[in-house]
Amino acid sequence: MTKLLLVEDDKKIANAVKRGLEAEGFTVEVSHDGEDGYWRASEGTYDLIVLDIMLPGRNGFRICAGLREAGIRTPVLMLTAKDGDLDEAEALDTGADDYLTKPFSFPVLIARVRALLRRAVEPHPSPIDVGALRIDPGARRVWCRGSEVSLTSREFEVLEFLIRRVDLVLSKTEIIAGVWSDDFDGDPNIVEVYIRRLRRKIDERFGVELIATVRGAGYRLQGI
Amino acid sequence: MTKLLLVEDDKKIANAVKRGLEAEGFTVEVSHDGEDGYWRASEGTYDLIVLDIMLPGRNGFRICAGLREAGIRTPVLMLTAKDGDLDEAEALDTGADDYLTKPFSFPVLIARVRALLRRAVEPHPSPIDVGALRIDPGARRVWCRGSEVSLTSREFEVLEFLIRRVDLVLSKTEIIAGVWSDDFDGDPNIVEVYIRRLRRKIDERFGVELIATVRGAGYRLQGI
DNA sequence: TTCGGTCCTGAACGAGCCCTGAACTGCCGG
DNA sequence: CCGGCAGTTCAGGGCTCGTTCAGGACCGAA
Numbered sequence: 001m002t003k004l005l006l007v008e009d010d011k012k013i014a015n016a017v018k019r020g021l022e023a024e025g026f027t028v029e030v031s032h033d034g035e036d037g038y039w040r041a042s043e044g045t046y047d048l049i050v051l052d053i054m055l056p057g058r059n060g061f062r063i064c065a066g067l068r069e070a071g072i073r074t075p076v077l078m079l080t081a082k083d084g085d086l087d088e089a090e091a092l093d094t095g096a097d098d099y100l101t102k103p104f105s106f107p108v109l110i111a112r113v114r115a116l117l118r119r120a121v122e123p124h125p126s127p128i129d130v131g132a133l134r135i136d137p138g139a140r141r142v143w144c145r146g147s148e149v150s151l152t153s154r155e156f157e158v159l160e161f162l163i164r165r166v167d168l169v170l171s172k173t174e175i176i177a178g179v180w181s182d183d184f185d186g187d188p189n190i191v192e193v194y195i196r197r198l199r200r201k202i203d204e205r206f207g208v209e210l211i212a213t214v215r216g217a218g219y220r221l222q223g224i
Numbered sequence: 225m226t227k228l229l230l231v232e233d234d235k236k237i238a239n240a241v242k243r244g245l246e247a248e249g250f251t252v253e254v255s256h257d258g259e260d261g262y263w264r265a266s267e268g269t270y271d272l273i274v275l276d277i278m279l280p281g282r283n284g285f286r287i288c289a290g291l292r293e294a295g296i297r298t299p300v301l302m303l304t305a306k307d308g309d310l311d312e313a314e315a316l317d318t319g320a321d322d323y324l325t326k327p328f329s330f331p332v333l334i335a336r337v338r339a340l341l342r343r344a345v346e347p348h349p350s351p352i353d354v355g356a357l358r359i360d361p362g363a364r365r366v367w368c369r370g371s372e373v374s375l376t377s378r379e380f381e382v383l384e385f386l387i388r389r390v391d392l393v394l395s396k397t398e399i400i401a402g403v404w405s406d407d408f409d410g411d412p413n414i415v416e417v418y419i420r421r422l423r424r425k426i427d428e429r430f431g432v433e434l435i436a437t438v439r440g441a442g443y444r445l446q447g448i
Numbered sequence: 449t450t451c452g453g454t455c456c457t458g459a460a461c462g463a464g465c466c467c468t469g470a471a472c473t474g475c476c477g478g
Numbered sequence: 479c480c481g482g483c484a485g486t487t488c489a490g491g492g493c494t495c496g497t498t499c500a501g502g503a504c505c506g507a508a
Contacts, residue, residue: 002331047329073325117331126321152484164345167363190486192466214364215465215494216377376495414497416455439454439505 002117003027005046007037007063008079009055017050020106021113034058044072048116050109051096052079061094068095075116079104130166130223132208135159144206151201154179158194162211162221171218195219226341227251229270231261231287232303233279241274244330245337258282268296272340274333275320276303285318292319297348299340303328354387354447356432368430375425378403382418386435386445395442419443 004026008014011032018028029046031037034057041049041063049067053060064076078096097116100109127136134143140156142149151159157179162170172191176184195211203210212220228250232238235256242252253270255261258281265273265287273291277284288300302320322336351360358367364380366373375383381403386394396415400408419435427434436444 002329044325045329047332126323154485164343167360168348169362169364187487189466189488193468193486195466196468213466214377216496217364220363378496411498413455413499417457417497419455420457437455 001027002047003029003045004113005029005031005037005041005049007031007034007041007049007055007060008052009033010052017109020109024110026113034060034063038063038066041067041074042072044074046074048075048077048113050077050079050113064096065094075119077112077116128163130163130221131210132206133163133202133210135163142202144202144208149201149205151198155194155197155201158191159198162219166221166223169214169218169220174218191219225251226271227253227269228337229253229255229261229265229273231255231258231265231273231279231284232276233257234276241333244333248334248337250337258284258287262287262290265291265298266294266296268298270298271344272299272301272337274301274303274337288320289318297345299344301336301340352387354390354445355434356430357387357426357434359384359387366426368426368432373425373429375422379418379421379425382415383422386443390445390447393438393442393444398442415443 002025004021006014006017006021006028008017008030009032014030014032018030021028029040031040034055036057037051037055038058040046051060051063055063058066060078064078067074067076075098076096078099080099080101097119098112100112127134132145135141135156137160140151140153142151142156142159158175161175161178170178172188175191176188180186180190195213199211202208210221212222214220226249228245230238230242230245230252232241232254233256238254238256242254245252253264255264258279260281261275261279262282264270275284275287279287282290284302288302291298291300299322300320302323304323304325321340324333324336349360349362351358356369359365359380361384364377366375366380366383382399385399385402394402396412399415400412404414419437423435426432434446436446438444
């Protein structure tokens with residue numbers, strides 16, 4: 001059950017939007033003024049907040065900023081006035097996740113709502129530490145002994161694959177299946193090439209021995 | 225069948241979450257205090273652990289850290305308090321794989337659970353100990369009296385074959401069939417050569433008598 | 449003791465695995 | 479259109495490791 005909060009003072013618009021969202025299967029609560037909206041939103045029990053800017057009591061920017069200040073990260077979709085370029089920038093600045101310019105069409109609203117919900121559901125993968133190495137799968141960043149290492153996309157994927165299987169020996173075939181597609185039919189040498197690049201960027205630069213070759217079997221990322 | 229462990233002391237929440245997860249097709253066991261949760265989790269038989277932080281007995285951080293310490297790598301999804309930035313950082317530090325801020329919505333929980341399961345890694349095959357010897361089939365590593373022995377691929381395979389059949393006498397033919405392909409038609413002497421090499425690297429170096437010759441029958445790896 | 453067979457052992461060879469630098473290709477941004 | 483970057487392919491070469499071989503040691507039986 002996905003619960004939305006709609007903060008909108010114009011009761012006509014509010015009702016229309018509410019009914020439309022409900023028709024899509026969402027549960028919708030409506031708040032007609034800024035103070036009440038802020039108070040409800042700050043409970044953090046909603047999956048998404050649709051927030052008008054012009055509100056009595058407390059405007060949308062202040063609500064949004066206040067929520068972020070308080071550590072509430074519920075996705076916020078802000079409804080800005082049609083001519084306000086400034087509004088849009090400010091909306092994003094205050095921590096809104098997306099904005100929609102009035103007047104908007106219904107399908108667009110639905111699409112944005114769904115997109116935000118989908119995004120919110122994306123996992124926060126946690127950084128993984130292995131020895132001197134730390135990788136952040138979400139940010140696709142890697143550090144060794146505290147300083148960042150810049151890797152290309154493929155390099156990162158190979159490293160991540162190895163790191164998630166620390167100490168296991170992984171054959172070139174397994175690595176290819178895991179990082180490339182299962183039906184990649186190129187030269188397995190590609191793995192050697194990437195191992196080489198990782199070693200150059202990490203092992204050599206930091207004087208560690210991270211990736212060991214197990215001749216005839218594959219490669220192993222060492223856990224110490 | 226995917227089995228989850230939910231460690232949550234608030235029975236109302238626990239029940240709701242349990243039912244929801246079960247509705248998604250998971251098998252859920254619930255533990256209401258930290259001590260019990262830790263013991264269950266440390267069996268390593270779950271596919272994922274959903275762990276509350278505030279628990280009687282032993283808090284979530286300590287449970288998670290303890291599990292990692294013990295080598296249990298079951299994915300952990302931690303439930304943190306709504307305002308705790310520190311909690312989140314600490315959750316990830318103690319080895320949690322993801323966290324979710326209370327209160328959370330159900331679809332989000334499900335999505336996170338699925339995401340963690342998706343990238344979960346098949347468990348490490350456990351090391352085998354025989355007397356002074358320990359081999360780790362996944363890492364393809366071998367230790368004797370605690371210090372590592374470096375073996376080539378074939379040497380390792382022969383040793384693994386013997387170790388998995390401790391105390392059994394194995395003929396050269398059987399060893400060849402097990403380690404080489406069934407239709408290997410070279411000189412059976414090859415087995416003698418590998419036994420020799422293993423003895424040199426293990427028996428001689430560590431002063432043990434690991435592999436015994438049974439004249440006319442084959443070889444036996446001793447279990448003591 | 450002698451003899452046949454089995455096992456031990458060191459050495460040598462060469463196939464193939466892996467390493468490596470470089471070239472090639474396609475893509476993207478300027 | 480050009481330059482740079484990322485992904486992939488290619489080819490040469492080093493060297494490890496698997497295998498073979500031959501001679502000697504050892505064992506059991508006659």
